Amino acid sequence: GQNIDQPTEMTATEGAIVQINCTYQTSGFNGLFWYQQHAGEAPTFLSYNVLDGLEEKGRFSSFLSRSKGYSYLLLKELQMKDSASYLCAVPASGGSYIPTFGRGTSLIVHP
């Protein structure tokens, strides 16, 4: 089975930087996804990491450490529209690849 842990809620100020952590336990690792989900809307794909290190995409970056079972999503120059839930997901092993999602981290950005 898989176990994913994320903080429930975080708050940050507009213009600041925030790091959302995700720790996972899985029997076989097939990468890690980050999704953004605004309230009442569908999750939208942000990133997929399969190798260790930091991958940058504009204001958003995602980091992975396979040996530590750890990932984080880094959001820079926060904007009000970044207020959303951020979901960490890990595909199953054994050929299934169905992602198991964490509960999500609700990020609140205030002025």
Next chain:
Amino acid sequence: DAGVTQSPTHLIKTRGQQVTLRCSPKSGHDTVSWYQQALGQGPQFIFQYYEEEERQRGNFPDRFSGHQFPNYSSELNVNALLLGDSALYLCASSFSLRLAGGVETQYFGPGTRLLVL
């Protein structure tokens, strides 16, 4: 390029009734997965359809069933509705990499919000 679409957007049913939710995948995608998302939780996998067959199934009772059509669109059916079935139902589509043994990136539709009274 049309993304994943779902219908209806909202639905209200009473206990014991049956419901059918519909999904059209993103253009070029052949695989459809269904998820249930309760308030404050992450999406929970229900099942996945590929080539008109159920390929994977999560931990959901037989009251949850589905179908995939030749045009890759899909339906989710829930029988004998319970209050606990109230949730956001998400459809996600992807292009199958099963033969290549790869992880598929899923793209989600806007969801159907089901309320069971």
